[in-house]
Amino acid sequence: ESEFADRFPLCELGGMPPLGELYRMPVYMDESLLGADWIAFNAGTHTEVIKMDTGVFKRLVKPTLCNFAVTH
Secondary structure (H helix, E strand, C coil): CHHHCCCCCCCCCCCCCCCHHHHCCCCEEEHHHHHCCEEEEECCCCCCEEEEEHHHHHHHHCCEEECCCCCC
């Protein structure tokens, strides 16, 4: 995580949010998350979380959709 500290200067190590456009980085999202009403992710710290409508997240972040998660 310390290798990322310079890329995320306002975030705690390990608390980086999946908002790639803010950091000029791509965001990848598993397609299985599209079925969820909402997603939750770090808000830059280990104690704050953002809960967002999945469709809104997809529209704002424009993630690359992939199939990398295993579902049971």
